[in-house]
Amino acid sequence: QKEVEQDPGPLSVPEGAIVSLNCTYSNSAFQYFMWYRQYSRKGPELLMYTYSSGNKEDGRFTAQVDKSSKYISLFIRDSQPSDSATYLCAMIRETSGSRLTFGEGTQLTVNP
């Protein structure tokens, strides 16, 4: 079983839709949680990071962490065609020496 599970999609939504991206993890030692956006042929771009259970909002993006359920989510409101990319969840546990553990990535297409 993978330590981090993420539905690879692909996910296709109309412009303006609310997008929900999700990851589950199995190791309660994960402490820091990130969401990255990766456009084709580019390096991953950090969208959100958090370390506590609850919600964190930044513009159209909301990151949600539920440590008791070992579940994290990223919500994108008013999705735009420019949001079309692959979204990666990632986590760090201190015992791993800062190494990231990634989900598989979800490919999102927002159709105009």
Add this chain to the structure above:
Amino acid sequence: GAVVSQHPSWVICKSGTSVKIECRSLDFQATTMFWYRQFPKQSLMLMATSNEGSKATYEQGVEKDKFLINHASLTLSTLTVTSAHPEDSSFYICSARVRNTIYFGEGSWLTVV
């Protein structure tokens, strides 16, 4: 703005030659940087952990003599692909930790002809 910068973004080299990719941390000191490789439509694969002032730690299956990593300063790590072959053509990405999160560089596309 960019926190981690990579150079070059694109490089083409002839088979058998060596090519160096630089990864710089901007406005912060990075004692640890990471090098990844990514094939099209695949996940990032960690190649090695670069530690300032000491030898890099390579992941299982990564040839340390082929992928030379040097982290000589707190803001610069380099990856040198030695005696490159067409199968080394790939997207190489570095990252660095800033407090409790990780930032990635823009990536470097290597094509070996």
